[in-house]
Amino acid sequence: GESVGLHLPTLSVQEGDNSIINCAYSNSASDYFIWYKQESGKGPQFIIDIRSNMDKRQGQRVTVLLNKTVKHLSLQIAATQPGDSAVYFCAEGHQTGANNLFFGTGTRLTVIP
Amino acid sequence: GAVVSQHPSRVICKSGTSVKIECRSLDFQATTMFWYRQFPKKSLMLMATSNEGSKATYEQGVEKDKFLINHASLTLSTLTVTSAHPEDSSFYICSARWHGRPGNEQFFGPGTRLTVL
Numbered sequence: 001g002e003s004v005g006l007h008l009p010t011l012s013v014q015e016g017d018n019s020i021i022n023c024a025y026s027n028s029a030s031d032y033f034i035w036y037k038q039e040s041g042k043g044p045q046f047i048i049d050i051r052s053n054m055d056k057r058q059g060q061r062v063t064v065l066l067n068k069t070v071k072h073l074s075l076q077i078a079a080t081q082p083g084d085s086a087v088y089f090c091a092e093g094h095q096t097g098a099n100n101l102f103f104g105t106g107t108r109l110t111v112i113p
Numbered sequence: 114g115a116v117v118s119q120h121p122s123r124v125i126c127k128s129g130t131s132v133k134i135e136c137r138s139l140d141f142q143a144t145t146m147f148w149y150r151q152f153p154k155k156s157l158m159l160m161a162t163s164n165e166g167s168k169a170t171y172e173q174g175v176e177k178d179k180f181l182i183n184h185a186s187l188t189l190s191t192l193t194v195t196s197a198h199p200e201d202s203s204f205y206i207c208s209a210r211w212h213g214r215p216g217n218e219q220f221f222g223p224g225t226r227l228t229v230l
Binding site: 034042043046089100101102103105 | 117119147155156157158159162206208218219220221222223224226
């Protein structure tokens with residue numbers, strides 16, 4: 001099966017700084033990637049997605065970068081706020097056909113006020 | 114839009130009993146729903162894929178007779194943990210794919226915390 005992993009299990013940043021969370025995936029056939037945010041005791045919340053025909057996608061305060069050559073995905077959060085503290089998961093899957101998503105191990109982001 | 118609910122949010126039961134967890138898509142139709150299990154400080158592990166009107170597809174290592182899944186309508190899927198034991202204690206999360214909407218985005222429920230005594 002697919003393997004999706006994260007380089008860092010924890011990340012602490014000062015409020016107002018930018019955060020970068022990294023993710024590596026192993027299935028080169030994956031063409032759809034999503035970042036989720038999960039707060040304690042809650043289900044994952046969609047943040048942003050990107051398809052394999054793109055290298056970069058921006059949302060509100062967040063940017064996802066995809067490097068297919070090295071199978072690497074990153075989530076950048078600008079001006080990190082205390083409310084951003086959570087566990088962040090990347091997930092990989094396919095745009096069509098099989099709907100399964102495979103999740104990475106997660107990174108806990110802690111924002112220091 | 115795209116709200117998924119789960120019921121109950123938390124359940125405590127005795128060993129040997131069965132527990133049913135409901136997953137509902139409140140404002141959209143979901144042909145496919147997914148059930149995940151999450152241990153503390155761990156990632157989500159896909160247990161099974163549930164398609165409306167057909168049998169669920171289970172991931173390797175997940176016991177079909179232990180975790181019964183029913184997807185009777187386009188807005189409801191249920192997971193029944195049969196003869197629960199303490200090792201079944203976990204956080205169970207469902208997700209749903211919006212029927213007819215392009216892409217493979219999954220919308221997640223808030224999860225159900227199961228504790229088996």
